[in-house]
Amino acid sequence: MDFLSMIQVLDSTMRLATPLLLACLAGLFSERAGIFDIGLEGKMLAAAFFSAAIAAMTGSVWLGLLAGIAASLVLAGIHGLASITFRGNQLISGVAINFLAAGMTVLIAQSWFSQGGRTPSLMGGGRFNPIELPFAEALSGVPYLGPIYSELISGHTILVYVALAAVPATWWLLYRTRFGLRLRAVGENPAAVDTAGVSVVGLRFAAVAICGVLCGVAGAYLATGLQAGFVKDMTAGRGFIALAALIFAKWRPWYALSACLLFGFLQAIALRYQNIDLWAFTVPVQVMDALPYILTVVILAGFVGKAIPPRAGGEPYVKER
């Protein structure tokens, strides 16, 4: 692999890692507050559809983004209602949300656009366009550093930079603010938080809402940044890869960044090369597809450091009377 194709693979890694990273951070907020969320996939899918649909109708990608976030928040609200208010099974609720999104998006797409469950292709202002950082053109001639700056760092859509900025922001919010301390506490020992006079229900709903917003951005990026429009089931398991990345990262923001970059890199490789020749034997493309999941199982098995989830995760909190 020569230098330029390496830059290209890394560039596509950045783009493919962005939705994973946003969804992974979304899951991080939710699970750190003790609400398991396997509905990341569904929330992203709903956001992808509504952002593309509204962007296609209005021609404004920003309105699309807002619509995507709103759709994701509605699903997050259902999840909150089921798992916080009615103390239902969080995993089953997540499964239901995934199916709800998978079905509703196609149903509404067919009803609105009659194009077999897709939206019209987005053009011009309906998409997030790449941002050229200053001097990218001028510096591209500089050997090595030039292409790295102009190809790899510059020329992404704004949401890629938003996703990257979300990592330190998440870290700061979780580890340097009072809200973050309480949010982490509510996922470990909600009774203690309750005793301190802080609302467990309120905190958990806040976490679920943040999760909804981030999933909304992730879905909008898929449909309006990475691709130009919505197609049926376009998330293609990304919500589950994000979930895998979350476990891989052991529920920590900076590790989430590296896990998502790794999984994005695997996707970029699988996209570019069908089969990889490694010295004597060939690695089939399906191995690359399965690798994130295999790695996650290995991590979960505790052979490479133990992944310990938040202690109160998945358990509804019943206030003492």
Place this chain on the structure above:
Amino acid sequence: MEKMPAWADAVLVPLISLLLAAILSALVILGIGEDPVAAVKMMVSGSLGSTYGWGYTLYYATNFMFTGLAVSVAFHARMFNIGGEGQAMLGGLGVAVICLYMPWPHWSLALIFATLSSAVFGAAWAFLPAYLQAKRGSHIVITTIMFNFIAAALLNYLLVNVMRPAGAMDPATAKFPEATHLPTLHDMLAPFGIAFSKAAPANVSLLVAMLACVAVYFLIWRTRLGYEIRAFGHSESGAKYAGISPVKITVIAMLISGGLAGMMAINNVMGESERLIMNSTEGAGFIGIAVALMGRSHPLGVFLAAILFGFLYQGGAELALWTSIPRELIVVIQALVILFTGALDNMVRIPLEKLFLMFRKGDA
């Protein structure tokens, strides 16, 4: 004191949930500009109005009985097996291996061994998640989700690179030999003089599925192992105190669950397509979740819920064929049933309990 009689919890809660899901689905149909009453009529006539419709309804129901039982058995041990999809895919591989690489004199022998093989393959796919849950505490939900994706990649690899006959374009195995052809309901009912559609895929594996329902009933409520599974599901610490090994029960319950999911393949792979194709399970592993929740994890409930979902599935296909309502309507209904029966069940149960308490006070 029990707030509500057991029959109300077992019958009323799922029925009201179903009603809520139906009302919301009707609103969805209205929302996309179609007539819900006409849609229901078309679904009923398309799935129950002819032996052709029944044949498809029962064919889908057979799939859902197996996957519904699979999820139910795991539920009894308080485990959530989302891996039915992957286990059923592997079951298909088990059927294909038996049918393709061994000569069979008669379908009945082939069916017995294909059933065993699909169960073994499905159970094997459930083993690792079960073992990791029991021994290393890895969450079974996450590992079974991951195993679904790994199964899809594995089958993709095998069908594209290994099992595809030379020269064939589509990723699928060769057609199974004629001797492994399972009798359809048409073949089975003809000797009794009952005319049944020839084109519908419902076949003898429906009987196997019904047998499996009975077997699961006896296993869960009439054997020592079933008692241990239920005891473990109710209270892990209680079961441990009674000398029941959590590792043993976790692994065995998941093996049974995976085996049942795998057995679905005798219906869709051996009975219908008669070769292993990509994505042969068509999401039946996930519908098993809705079926098990709807049927309260009881084999009789699973049997009825599977037929209900078979009806929905076939009816939905008819709708997609004749109206502009896409097939995905069924996915929405399925989602709503899962949501109301599995996650929002307290929303139905709490008002119902209050109602029963009110009546009881009236009596006193």
